[in-house]
Each structure stands twice: as structure tokens, then as C-alpha cells.
Amino acid sequence: MKLGFVGLGNMGLPMAKSLLSAGHEVAVWNRTPARGEPLVKQGARVVASPAEAAKGAEVVFSMLADDSAAEAVALGPQGIITGLSKGAVHVSSSTISVALSQRLTDAHASADQGYVAAPVFGRPEAAESKQLWVVAAGTKADVERCRPLLEALGRGLTVLGEQASMANVVKLSGNFLIASMLESLAEAFAFTRKSGIEPKQFLELFQAVFARSPIFERYAQAIAEEKYSPAGFAMRLGLKDVGLVLEAARTAEVPMPLASLVRDQYLGGVAQGHGDLDWSALGALVAERAGLPKAR
Amino acid sequence: MKLGFVGLGNMGLPMAKSLLSAGHEVAVWNRTPARGEPLVKQGARVVASPAEAAKGAEVVFSMLADDSAAEAVALGPQGIITGLSKGAVHVSSSTISVALSQRLTDAHASADQGYVAAPVFGRPEAAESKQLWVVAAGTKADVERCRPLLEALGRGLTVLGEQASMANVVKLSGNFLIASMLESLAEAFAFTRKSGIEPKQFLELFQAVFARSPIFERYAQAIAEEKYSPAGFAMRLGLKDVGLVLEAARTAEVPMPLASLVRDQYLGGVAQGHGDLDWSALGALVAERAGLPKAR
Amino acid sequence: MKLGFVGLGNMGLPMAKSLLSAGHEVAVWNRTPARGEPLVKQGARVVASPAEAAKGAEVVFSMLADDSAAEAVALGPQGIITGLSKGAVHVSSSTISVALSQRLTDAHASADQGYVAAPVFGRPEAAESKQLWVVAAGTKADVERCRPLLEALGRGLTVLGEQASMANVVKLSGNFLIASMLESLAEAFAFTRKSGIEPKQFLELFQAVFARSPIFERYAQAIAEEKYSPAGFAMRLGLKDVGLVLEAARTAEVPMPLASLVRDQYLGGVAQGHGDLDWSALGALVAERAGLPKAR
Amino acid sequence: MKLGFVGLGNMGLPMAKSLLSAGHEVAVWNRTPARGEPLVKQGARVVASPAEAAKGAEVVFSMLADDSAAEAVALGPQGIITGLSKGAVHVSSSTISVALSQRLTDAHASADQGYVAAPVFGRPEAAESKQLWVVAAGTKADVERCRPLLEALGRGLTVLGEQASMANVVKLSGNFLIASMLESLAEAFAFTRKSGIEPKQFLELFQAVFARSPIFERYAQAIAEEKYSPAGFAMRLGLKDVGLVLEAARTAEVPMPLASLVRDQYLGGVAQGHGDLDWSALGALVAERAGLPKAR
Known part of the structure; x- marks a missing residue:
């Protein structure tokens, strides 16, 4: 396919590479053009503006650091x-x-263009x-058209629905x-350290009990299904322990x-x-405060 | 070994079973004695008081619901x-x-008895x-003596040091x-649900991205080792995203x-x-507020 | 003076009245023009747009409910x-x-117009x-020019400096x-009520001890002057009591x-x-976390 | 009356003085007895134990720094x-x-003695x-008996009911x-300071608008009476402003x-x-979360 790629930062650069190595033709743009040079030997064409990267492309990707940069290039x-x-x-x-x-959804729709939001998880x-x-x-049409490209970027793809945002x-x-x-780990390590436990010891335990367990x-399933009863561990006991x-x-x-x-x-x-109720019924308390309807 | 076991609740009962099935002789006590009956056919002896469960035992376990019950039986x-x-x-x-x-450490020491704190992770x-x-x-002596018993209870054992607490x-x-x-899941599900995303969809993504990943x-390792630089993802960006x-x-x-x-x-x-710094440097902020010495 | 007044809500209407009764000539505008009618007998002129209210005025006031309304009329x-x-x-x-x-400061400056931010305290x-x-x-020039008008609105005026915002x-x-x-009162009343104290009783005490006292x-003065020592009531005791x-x-x-x-x-x-330190040294803790320089 | 006074710290000493100057006979005790000497010329008798201070007294006061001290002397x-x-x-x-x-209520009742809790507001x-x-x-009987003494200590007395605690x-x-x-002042001063406002200026405004106002x-009255409607300032607007x-x-x-x-x-x-609802309806939200019955 003929593609464009706008934004060659720490994430954008390897993503553009993945698309090149999947055999696509890619016009790339970055604020500092030198970032695109390593891609030239893979066949990329460095262009002078986001508009030019988009010109003639079936799909153009953008990967920027924040709202203001993303809005400017789009x-x-x-x-x-x-x-x-x-x-x-x-x-x-x-x-x-x-x-x-x-x-962005609205702007592209007004211009008879498609728009897909496709953020990624991973470093x-x-x-x-x-x-x-x-x-x-x-x-649906836009996502399906981009599916092979999105699959070329990573190990998995979740498609959510018609509303891009x-x-x-x-x-x-x-x-x-x-x-x-991170905050809960930060507090747990500070608490155990100050109580006299070596961070290394607590880390070992964390790895053994939490990191690879299905806890x-x-x-997450209990909260997704709003199934808080019968309690495996009652909220009353959760209150006691956190106390x-x-x-x-x-x-x-x-x-x-x-x-x-x-x-x-x-x-x-x-x-x-x-x-x-089970102590995971925090799910119900938070949902209620958000004005969500009660669990069935 | 000759053992005692005090407290046959949801956790205590299967733990006592594990000790029985490892071949030990166990005198059991529970506030409502009927709870001990299923263990009798495995060889347990139901006794009339915690003191009696301890009498003649090399090691006596206790597993109770809260401080007041644990203090009373001890x-x-x-x-x-x-x-x-x-x-x-x-x-x-x-x-x-x-x-x-x-x-409990002090009381047993005064009575020339040993005391090991051995809480368990698991339902x-x-x-x-x-x-x-x-x-x-x-x-050390007390823990080593109990080691085979502690290993008989589960899939792993972490030994922490000489101070029981x-x-x-x-x-x-x-x-x-x-x-x-749980709280963070509760908030994430409420937010995604109210934004129009099916809990089932978010659950699937959570399972794919978080549940089995080494994230x-x-x-935890970064915080344990207080290694927050170079940043994989800067605190400045973490602030932006949570914002x-x-x-x-x-x-x-x-x-x-x-x-x-x-x-x-x-x-x-x-x-x-x-x-x-990396956004895991929450570890440093929390530690500083706790009066812990700065990372080396 | 010749004035304009834009926005005749619960606050704007009586403010416009105050200016009229101080003898000024006022052109008023409101989204629903009927709101301005009671002012006509005091001499106000109802006009058809914010621009018209401003036309020929030395000073034009605006009093709107939120950012989007305030931006639109300006x-x-x-x-x-x-x-x-x-x-x-x-x-x-x-x-x-x-x-x-x-x-707004920038926009009016570009148009060679003055801009004074003058929010009010009071219902x-x-x-x-x-x-x-x-x-x-x-x-300074803009504020001084408006001073008699601002003084006509209320019982007092604090002038802060050259940066309007x-x-x-x-x-x-x-x-x-x-x-x-409000949040602290809400929690205090819930706590005392649930402990068995009539809200009326707690209110009486609040009125006697807090409402009219210089506490x-x-x-506020201690925090403004960063004077936390010697302690009148030590942070250690504050921790104890809130505990x-x-x-x-x-x-x-x-x-x-x-x-x-x-x-x-x-x-x-x-x-x-x-x-x-005195328990008001929360002032120092919060300031430090904000990256403010330490108290001298 | 014949009185005892136990605990002559920063608060206890002047309180004992007030009782002496009201004409009562007071036996005083303090951990470091020297603290009682200034009272001797006012007629106080320094004794060797809390028990001795209580002996023969109709009423004995105690004023200590924390639970453990208060429990020990009682x-x-x-x-x-x-x-x-x-x-x-x-x-x-x-x-x-x-x-x-x-x-303390229970212990004194068992000993056929009376107990009145009478904490004080003030430095x-x-x-x-x-x-x-x-x-x-x-x-009632105990409080009435002590009433003249309690009134001699300060400018006002609130009597709450029969349950001392x-x-x-x-x-x-x-x-x-x-x-x-204090926390809210700390945050407000940090925010205004870092925005470029002199603490002295914000203090002046605080004094003018808040300190002596009936706000x-x-x-407090609205929350005490659970009267949140009609709104003087709606919760919706409170949300906007805090945002x-x-x-x-x-x-x-x-x-x-x-x-x-x-x-x-x-x-x-x-x-x-x-x-x-009025933004003071935080009172209703907090009360609801505490399981209190809804406002009538």
C-alpha cells in the first residue's frame, strides 16, 4: 500500500520501520527531518510536510507526543x-x-476522509x-481497510467500535x-522498607505471589461482570486489613x-x-458514585 | 510431628488437612467443635481448648479472623x-x-516458648x-524447625528474618x-463503561495487555532498586496522561x-x-515523604 | 459616566442597578432582553448586542456564568x-x-482597549x-479609571496589580x-450525628467557638508569614488528634x-x-511540594 | 469547694489558677512537682499522687497530653x-x-464515682x-454539680447530654x-504565591472577606438543617469553579x-x-456515604 507516516519519535520511528518491513511504500515526515534518514535505506521517502506525507496515500499514520503537536500536524x-x-x-x-x-473525527468526516484512532500499548x-x-x-470500513497495517505493528489488535475516541x-x-x-507499589515499598524489610526481599515475594498470578x-473479571457475591473475601475484612x-x-x-x-x-x-459483599465490590461503589445504573 | 491446630475456619480447615495428609499427628480446636469432625477420619483429635491443643505439641498453629480472636486463643x-x-x-x-x-513474640519469649509469624497468601x-x-x-531455630510444616501448606515459602512481625x-x-x-480497576471500569465501552471489551483488553504481562x-523492580533514570516513560508524560x-x-x-x-x-x-525521571519515580516521592533516606 | 453592562443574571442585574443608582448612564444587554426591563425605569437603555452596549461607553462591564458565555460576549x-x-x-x-x-487581556490590548478583571465575593x-x-x-491607569465604579458595587475593593488574571x-x-x-463541615456533621449528637447542638457550638472567632x-497570618515556630500546638499533636x-x-x-x-x-x-513545628506548618509542606522556595 | 487538679501543663496550670482564683481549695499534682509551686502562693496544696489529689475532693480535674498519660493518672x-x-x-x-x-465512664461508674468529660476549646x-x-x-447530676467550676474556667459552656464521651x-x-x-489555607497560599500574588495581599483579602464574615x-446552618434547596450557588457551579x-x-x-x-x-x-442543589449539599453526600438516613 501507499502510506504516509508523520512523527518519528521513539515510538513512531520503529512503527514506521514495521510498516516498511511489511513491504509498504511509506512517505515519512518529522519536524527534524534527520530522524527519517535511517528509514531511507529501507525505501522510505522523506517529505517536507505532513500534507505531503498524506498526498496520494491510502492511509497516513501519525504518532506525536501530545495534543498540541497532534492537532498541528493534522x-x-x-x-x-x-x-x-x-x-x-x-x-x-x-x-x-x-x-x-x-x-479529528469530525474534521476528517467534513473533508470526506476517514479517521481511525489506534493508540498502542508498549514501550x-x-x-x-x-x-x-x-x-x-x-x-467498520475504515478499520477493516487498515487492519493488515495495524496487525503489522504488533502482537495483537483489539477493535472497539465505530466511535474512534x-x-x-x-x-x-x-x-x-x-x-x-506505581503509586501502590511506591507506598508498599516505603512501608516495608521503613518497617525494616529489604526491598529485594519484598520484590522476591511480589514476583512470587503477584506478578505472574491470575489475581x-x-x-477484573468480577468487576466487569459485577459479580460481588458470594464473597471470596468480604469487604468487612478488606476494611480490617487496610486499617x-x-x-x-x-x-x-x-x-x-x-x-x-x-x-x-x-x-x-x-x-x-x-x-x-466481596471486597472487589469497590466496583459497585465507584460505579454508583458515577451515576451508573446498579448491577443487575 | 505432634502438632496442634487452633481455628478451623475457611482457611484453617484446609490448612489442618494439609498437615494431616503430610503425616502429622494433629490435635484440633475450634470455637464450634463440629467444624473439626471432618478431620477426625483423617486422624485428627478434637480437643476442648486451645491450651489442650498446645499440650504436648512441638508446634501449634493458629488461624483466626482478627486481632481479638487471635489474642484470645493465644x-x-x-x-x-x-x-x-x-x-x-x-x-x-x-x-x-x-x-x-x-x-505475641514477647509473651511467648517470656514463657520460654518460640513464636513464628507465618501468614499466607491465597484463598x-x-x-x-x-x-x-x-x-x-x-x-532462625524456630523457623527452621517449622520449615517442613510450612512447606507442606503451599507452593512456596519466603523467610524474612528474625523479627516475627x-x-x-x-x-x-x-x-x-x-x-x-481493586480501586483502580473499579475506577477504570466505571470510566470506560460510562464512556460507552462494554465491560467485556475492556476486560478482554486488560487480559491481553496487563494480566499476563511483566509490566x-x-x-516493582525499578522501585525496589530505586532506578528511575533514564526514563522509559517520563513523569512529565505520566502527568499529562493522567490529566x-x-x-x-x-x-x-x-x-x-x-x-x-x-x-x-x-x-x-x-x-x-x-x-x-521515569514515572515509576513515585517510589522516590513516597519514600521521601516517609522520611526515608534518598536513593543512593 | 457612560457605561455598558452585559449579562443580567442573578448577580449582574443588581450590579447594574448599583451603577445606575450611582448616577451613571448604562446601556444593558442580556441574552433574554426581558431581564433588562426592570432597569429601564431607573434610566437604563436596553440594546441589541454586546457590541452595542460597548459602543460609546467609557467602561463596559460583563458578568456571565462561565467561560464559554464570557468568551462569546467578549x-x-x-x-x-x-x-x-x-x-x-x-x-x-x-x-x-x-x-x-x-x-481577554491580550485581545483587548491588541485592539488598544483596556481590560480589568474584577470578580466579586458575595451572593x-x-x-x-x-x-x-x-x-x-x-x-494602573485602567484600574484607577474604574475605581469609583468598582467602589459603587460593594463594601470594599482590593487592587492586586497590573496582571489582570x-x-x-x-x-x-x-x-x-x-x-x-463545606467538605470539612460535611464530614464533621456526619461524624457527630452518627456518634449521637444533634446537628443543632453541634451548630450552636460551632457558632460559639468558630464562626466569630479570630482562629x-x-x-492565615501564620501561613502568610511562614511563621511556624515556636509551636502554639505542635504538628505532632495535630497528628494525634486527627488520628x-x-x-x-x-x-x-x-x-x-x-x-x-x-x-x-x-x-x-x-x-x-x-x-x-506548629500544626499550621501544613503551609510549609504544601509549599515545598509545589516547588516553592523554603521559608526564610 | 474542695477540689483536686491533676496535670499542670500549658493548659492545666492556668485552668487550676482559674479555680483557685474563684475561691476554691485545690490540691494539685504534676509529674514534675515544681510546676505546682507558683500555685502555692494562691493557696494550692502540692500533693504526691493523683490519688492524693482526689482524696477528700468533691471534684477532681485532670488535664493531660494524651491517652496513655490520661489513663495512667486515672x-x-x-x-x-x-x-x-x-x-x-x-x-x-x-x-x-x-x-x-x-x-473512664465505666470504670468510675463501677467505683460509684461520677465522671464528666469536659474538654476545652482555646489555647x-x-x-x-x-x-x-x-x-x-x-x-445530669454530675454536670450540674460541676457547672460553677466549668463556668469559672472560660467564657462559655455547652452541655451535651448524659453520655460523657x-x-x-x-x-x-x-x-x-x-x-x-489549615490544609485549605496552605493550598490556597501555595497556589496564589506560585501564581505571583504576595501572601500579604491574599491575607488582607482573606481578612476582609472571610475572617469576620458570617459565611x-x-x-454550617445549612448542613445542620439539611437545607440544600433552593440553591444559593449550585453544586454544578461549585464543580466548575473548583475545576x-x-x-x-x-x-x-x-x-x-x-x-x-x-x-x-x-x-x-x-x-x-x-x-x-446548593453546593453545601456536600453535607448530604457525606452523610449518605456514612449510612445516615436521608434528609427529610
Whole structure:
């Protein structure tokens, strides 16, 4: 296929490589053009603007660092939208706001162009070794047209539906899950260290008990299915244990704001009469506060 | 060996079974004695008090629901301490407070008895199938003496050191990690659901990207080793992405207090000049606030 | 003076009245023109657009509900900027974002017009009885020119400096202080009620001890001057007392997330060695996390 | 009256003075006896134990720094309980836990002695100038007997009911309100400072608008009476304004965790359909989460 690729940063460069090595013809653009040179020997053509990268392409990818860069290359003067043919598709892999993704959807639709949001999970090394996981959304025709390209980028692809920005919601949720885990690890290591346990020891245990276990998967399923009863471990007990954490951390002088937050959630759940549900019923408490309908 | 087992709840019962099936002689006690009957055909002897379960035993286990029950069976009238021989060991597997574990250490030491804290990771099903992971701490002699028993309970054993209550710190930290993950999953599912994504779809993605990936393991290692530079993904970008989550969740009307907490941590990190460290440097921010010495 | 007034909502209407009753000539505009009729008998002239309200005026006020309305009447087609004479001043009293206030500053400057941000503290009743407190910022010349008008609106005026958006920062901070107090009152009433105390009784005590006392004023001064030593009440004791609150609220089953947050702040302060500073040294902890230079 | 006074710290010393200057006969005890000497010339008698201070007294006061000190002087060997006559009353003014206050109630009742909890609001200076506000609870007979003494300590007295520990709940709630206000002031000053506003300027405004205004009183009343409608300022607008604070603080790089918490509360309220209630309806949200019955 004839493709364009806009944005050759740590992620974009290896992604463009993957498309080249899958045999496609790729016109590349980057703010600093030198970034594209290593791709020339693989057959890439370095062009002078996003518009030019889009010109004549069936599909043009973009992979930028933030909203303002992504908006500029798409909608700015000499932007993708000005060069892309009617019927061709812009695939945006940047981690951008849901609001901007919606604006891009609308702008391309007005220009009779297609738009697919296709953010990726994985680091530059994963991009290099085609181990990314791609999450895509857009109209069925557009997504199907891009499917072989998206599959060439990584080890898997999840297609979400017709509203492109849904893919951004999911990507952002994934990064939120990681950031939360980082905070909880940060607090757990500070607590154990200050209580006199070597980080290396706690790490070994973490690897043995958590890292490869299906714990998180099982709980994610419980929350997805809103199945909180019968309790495997009751919210009442969760409240007790997180309370014990805070008590010991108080003694060790370790502030654990995430532990406090979780304790307050459990305390609210118990106060409202849900103490006998499984402790994963945090899912129900959070959903209720979001105004979601109750679990069936 | 001649053993005692006190507390035959959902966890205690299968644990006692494991010890019986490993060929030991076990005297069992439970508040409601009927719970012990299924064990009789495996050779267990049902006795009338914790003290009696301890009498003549080399090692007596206890597995109770909370501090007050654990304290009563250990130190109360007719408690383990009154029946246990000098030199024999009390292994406490209950999830109890660090403070109570220290009191039990002292009380048994005063009575010339040994004390090992050995809480377990795993649900009743894991206990049933000997898949628990045991974390033990106590004096070297006591722990070594109990080692074959602890190994008979599960699939692995981590020994932590001479101060028994360290094992309770680690067990509580583990439960804290799970509870935190539950809260973050709860918020992520509420956010994606309210944005129009089927929980089943998000679950599939979670399973593909997170559940079996080494993501958490790698980050736990970074925090354990306090290695936050060079950044794989900079704190500045973490701040941006969690900010985008909150922005979209604002629009969808989903309160995400954990996301807010994490955002504020990142914002503080960036404000204090750490924006270019890896986003796992939450580890450094939390440790600093706990008064821990800076990373080397 | 010849004035314009744009936006006759619950706040705008009585503010326009105050200007009329101070003897000024006022052209008024509102989305639904009927709102302006009561002002006609006081001499107001109802006009057809924000631009027309600005036409020929020395000063035009605007008072709208949010950013999008405030931006539309100022910069939209038929907006204030299109009607205002060179050298005349737009006074924006709306509670808007700092960013929009900066954009308005720039836009009016480009058009050789003046811009003063002058948000107000007080409810409609206070506007009616000229009891508002006005916070104004803008170039000295512009503010001085508007001073008699701003003084006619309320009981007091604070002038902040040449950067207009500073007034918006202060207005937003004031609303934040009120919202925080609401949350703390909400938690205190829930805690006392659930502990068995009549809200009426707690209210009486609050009125006697807090409402008319100089407590908050003294503490605000300590934080403003960064004077945390010698301690009147040490952070260590603050930690103890908030800990006791959480303990009792745990028993009463009342989640108090704000109390948890404050406890974690104090715990961090104590862990970092500041336990003997006054408990108002939260000021220092928060400032440090914001990357502000340490107190002298 | 014949009185005892146990604990002559920064608060206890001036309180004992007030009782002496009201003409009572007072036996005083302090861990370091030298603290009592200045009182001797006012007629105080320094004794060797809490028990001795209680001996022969109609009422004995205690004022200690924390639970462990308060428990030791009351219930320890040579404690108040061992010296106090049947029918005499122990007035505890210490800021102690609700749980300890209940234990003291029970212990004194078992010994046929009375117990009144009477913590005080005010600093040492207020104690010195008899400006404390006293909150008392206990059986009617006991409180009435002590009334003249309690009134001699300060400028006002609130009597709460027959359950002594209620007074402790109220005292702790008061300290919680102050600590919350400190956190919100800390965040507001950090935000304004980092935005370029002199702390002195913001302080002046705070003094003008908040410190002497009836704002908090009015809102406390709304929450006490659960009157959230019609809205003076709607929750929807509160959400908007706190959102604008966070947005500007994001730009200025100031983490404001309390602002985040309040924003999430408002967002939950709006998501659950309460956006048109007054923003003081945080009272309803918090109460609901505590399992309290809905407002009538």
C-alpha cells in the first residue's frame, strides 16, 4: 500500500520501520527531518510536510507526543487534512485527549476522509520487536481497510467500535491502571522498607505471589461482570486489613494516601450496608458514585 | 510431628488437612467443635481448648479472623500460652496487626516458648490444593524447625528474618496492593463503561495487555532498586496522561479519586523538578515523604 | 459616566442597578432582553448586542456564568471587542478561568482597549445591598479609571496589580476555601450525628467557638508569614488528634476522606522531622511540594 | 469547694489558677512537682499522687497530653480512681479518644464515682484569661454539680447530654475543622504565591472577606438543617469553579490534593443527579456515604 507516516519519535520511528518491513511504500515526515534518514535505506521517502506525507496515500499514520503537536500536524496549515485524498484514512496512534480525537473525527468526516484512532500499548522496545498491542476504533470500513497495517505493528489488535475516541478512552485507562499500580507499589515499598524489610526481599515475594498470578485477572473479571457475591473475601475484612496497614504505617511514620483512600471507600461501603459483599465490590461503589445504573 | 491446630475456619480447615495428609499427628480446636469432625477420619483429635491443643505439641498453629480472636486463643485463659511446653513453637498464620504480633513474640519469649509469624497468601481454594504462599519470620531455630510444616501448606515459602512481625508487615502490604488494584480497576471500569465501552471489551483488553504481562514486575523492580533514570516513560508524560484521564472522566461525569491522587503526586514531582525521571519515580516521592533516606 | 453592562443574571442585574443608582448612564444587554426591563425605569437603555452596549461607553462591564458565555460576549461576532472604543475599558466580573482572563487581556490590548478583571465575593443578596467585595487587577491607569465604579458595587475593593488574571486566581482561591470548608463541615456533621449528637447542638457550638472567632485569621497570618515556630500546638499533636478523629469515625462507620488527607499530611511532616513545628506548618509542606522556595 | 487538679501543663496550670482564683481549695499534682509551686502562693496544696489529689475532693480535674498519660493518672496505681470518694466526680478535660472516655465512664461508674468529660476549646493564653469554651457531657447530676467550676474556667459552656464521651467527639471534631482549614489555607497560599500574588495581599483579602464574615456560619446552618434547596450557588457551579482552580494550579504546578478531593465529591454529586442543589449539599453526600438516613 501507499502510506504516509508523520512523527518519528521513539515510538513512531520503529512503527514506521514495521510498516516498511511489511513491504509498504511509506512517505515519512518529522519536524527534524534527520530522524527519517535511517528509514531511507529501507525505501522510505522523506517529505517536507505532513500534507505531503498524506498526498496520494491510502492511509497516513501519525504518532506525536501530545495534543498540541497532534492537532498541528493534522489540522494546521500544511496539515494532513490538507493533503489527504477523499476516501483515504488518517490513523492517529498518539495518546491524545478524548476531546481532540472527537474533533479529528469530525474534521476528517467534513473533508470526506476517514479517521481511525489506534493508540498502542508498549514501550519503544516493544515497537521495535513488533510486540505492541493496538486498540483501534473507527467506522467498520475504515478499520477493516487498515487492519493488515495495524496487525503489522504488533502482537495483537483489539477493535472497539465505530466511535474512534473510544480507543483513546481505553488507552488512557490503561495508563491510569499502570500509574495507580506505581503509586501502590511506591507506598508498599516505603512501608516495608521503613518497617525494616529489604526491598529485594519484598520484590522476591511480589514476583512470587503477584506478578505472574491470575489475581488481577480474576478481580477484573468480577468487576466487569459485577459479580460481588458470594464473597471470596468480604469487604468487612478488606476494611480490617487496610486499617491494619494504616495503623502499622502510622507507627512506622509512612504516609500512605492511597491506602487511606481505599480505607475510606471500604468504610463507606460497610457503613452503607455492603460489608458482606466481596471486597472487589469497590466496583459497585465507584460505579454508583458515577451515576451508573446498579448491577443487575 | 505432634502438632496442634487452633481455628478451623475457611482457611484453617484446609490448612489442618494439609498437615494431616503430610503425616502429622494433629490435635484440633475450634470455637464450634463440629467444624473439626471432618478431620477426625483423617486422624485428627478434637480437643476442648486451645491450651489442650498446645499440650504436648512441638508446634501449634493458629488461624483466626482478627486481632481479638487471635489474642484470645493465644493469651486468654485456656489459651495456647498456658498449654504449650517450653521450647515448643506457636505458628500464627492469622492476618493480624503488627502490634499484636510483637506482643505475641514477647509473651511467648517470656514463657520460654518460640513464636513464628507465618501468614499466607491465597484463598480457601488455594489452601485446599496446597497452593498457598507462606511468608514466615521468627528466630532462625524456630523457623527452621517449622520449615517442613510450612512447606507442606503451599507452593512456596519466603523467610524474612528474625523479627516475627515482619511477616505481618509483608502480608498486610500484599493485601494493600490487591485492594489498591481493586480501586483502580473499579475506577477504570466505571470510566470506560460510562464512556460507552462494554465491560467485556475492556476486560478482554486488560487480559491481553496487563494480566499476563511483566509490566508490574518490571516496575516493582525499578522501585525496589530505586532506578528511575533514564526514563522509559517520563513523569512529565505520566502527568499529562493522567490529566487527560481526569479531563475525559470529568466530561463523562465519573469521579476518580485515585486518579486525582496520582495526578497530584505527579504534579508535585514535576513541580519539584523531577519531571524527567521515569514515572515509576513515585517510589522516590513516597519514600521521601516517609522520611526515608534518598536513593543512593 | 457612560457605561455598558452585559449579562443580567442573578448577580449582574443588581450590579447594574448599583451603577445606575450611582448616577451613571448604562446601556444593558442580556441574552433574554426581558431581564433588562426592570432597569429601564431607573434610566437604563436596553440594546441589541454586546457590541452595542460597548459602543460609546467609557467602561463596559460583563458578568456571565462561565467561560464559554464570557468568551462569546467578549470576543464573538457582535462581541464587546467589536464595539468598544480605543482607550475604553472592559471590566470582566465573571468567575472565569485564569487562561481565558489572559486571552481577554491580550485581545483587548491588541485592539488598544483596556481590560480589568474584577470578580466579586458575595451572593445576589450582597449585590443587591451593595455589600460585595471586589478584587481588581489590570494596568494602573485602567484600574484607577474604574475605581469609583468598582467602589459603587460593594463594601470594599482590593487592587492586586497590573496582571489582570491575578484577580481571577484570587477569586478562584476564595471559592476553593469555601468549598473546602463545606467538605470539612460535611464530614464533621456526619461524624457527630452518627456518634449521637444533634446537628443543632453541634451548630450552636460551632457558632460559639468558630464562626466569630479570630482562629482562622490568626492561622492565615501564620501561613502568610511562614511563621511556624515556636509551636502554639505542635504538628505532632495535630497528628494525634486527627488520628483520634479517624479512629472514632471508624467505629461510628463514617468515611472522612478529608480527615484522612490531613492525617497523611501531618504524618509526612512528622516523618520528615517537622513534628515540633506548629500544626499550621501544613503551609510549609504544601509549599515545598509545589516547588516553592523554603521559608526564610 | 474542695477540689483536686491533676496535670499542670500549658493548659492545666492556668485552668487550676482559674479555680483557685474563684475561691476554691485545690490540691494539685504534676509529674514534675515544681510546676505546682507558683500555685502555692494562691493557696494550692502540692500533693504526691493523683490519688492524693482526689482524696477528700468533691471534684477532681485532670488535664493531660494524651491517652496513655490520661489513663495512667486515672486508672493506674495511685490513680484518681483509687483516691476518689464515692459520689465524688472526676472531670477529664484532656483531649483523649472516644474509646478511653467510655472506659473512664465505666470504670468510675463501677467505683460509684461520677465522671464528666469536659474538654476545652482555646489555647494557653485563652486559659490564662478565662476565655476557654468548655464542652461538657455526663449524667445530669454530675454536670450540674460541676457547672460553677466549668463556668469559672472560660467564657462559655455547652452541655451535651448524659453520655460523657460525646464531649470528646465534639472536641475532636473541632480540632478536625481547624486542621482542615489549615490544609485549605496552605493550598490556597501555595497556589496564589506560585501564581505571583504576595501572601500579604491574599491575607488582607482573606481578612476582609472571610475572617469576620458570617459565611461559614450560614453554611454550617445549612448542613445542620439539611437545607440544600433552593440553591444559593449550585453544586454544578461549585464543580466548575473548583475545576478552574485545579486547571490553573496545574499550569502553575501546585498540587492541591484537597481541591482534588472536593472536586471529586462535586463530580459524584453531579453524576448522581444533584447538580442543582446548593453546593453545601456536600453535607448530604457525606452523610449518605456514612449510612445516615436521608434528609427529610
